[in-house]
Amino acid sequence: MIPYTDVPLVSCRGLQFRWPGSDITLTMDDFTVAPGERMFLCGPSGSGKSTLLGLLSGVLHATRGDVTVLGVPFSTLSAERRDRFRAEHLGYVFQQFNLLPFLSPVENVLLGCAWSPTRAARAGATYPARRDEAIRLLDALGLMAQLVERSRTGNLSVGQQQRVAVARALIGGPGLLIADEPTSALDTNNRDVFLRLLLAECTRHGTGVVFVSHDMSLARHFDRAVSLGDCPPSQMVA
Secondary structure (H helix, E strand, C coil): CCCCCCCCCEEEEEEEEECCCCCCEEEEEEEEECCCCEEEEECCCCCCHHHHHHHHCCCCCCCEEEEEECCEEHHHCCHHHHHHHHHHHEEEECCCCCCCCCCCHHHHHHHHHCCCHHHHHHHCCCHHHHHHHHHHHHHHCCCCHHHHCCCCHHHCCHHHHHHHHHHHHHCCCCCEEEEECCCCCCCHHHHHHHHHHHHHHHHHHCCEEEEECCCHHHHHHCCEEEECCCCCHHHCCC
């Protein structure tokens, strides 16, 4: 386990979000993620997991309270500056992947640092070096070498596309990886192998993780589990 510092990677204090046109709110009085920590976030559908991820990434703006990531309060940033901050410092794995099907897996992965000078520099000083890092990540996540450069991403299986989406989120060593149900299309054996590979890459870069899933059996892979709604406390891990 990576030793944590005293300064949180993520800190939410008195956080509240109200959906437009609704009286329903998501409230988080005290939520923190330590640098390098791997957090598992669970809860039933409708409990606010995806909404919380939107707040942590700056896609959504809190109704009350604040989200601070890497020491930067989102309340001090305009929407445009939050977008730039997210591109520089966060990797996001979406439920629907958001890949470009006509590009190769390598080209999709390189999009992860296309709008971030910081992540591009970490991935490699030159384009060939960044391309090599993209190939290394795809290989480390178990995608066969003959697929990564010559295939169109849209021709890959759903499980293979998930690996491309994760590699794109990881390239350039972001400070925080946010993953929304990234193993939902994998069977049990492939899921556990893939998750170990993903977390090994996060450890390699010191990347903190907030990982959402309905599957409580995955919690054993993480440092800590946090529940929203009715996730059984008896299944939580420390």
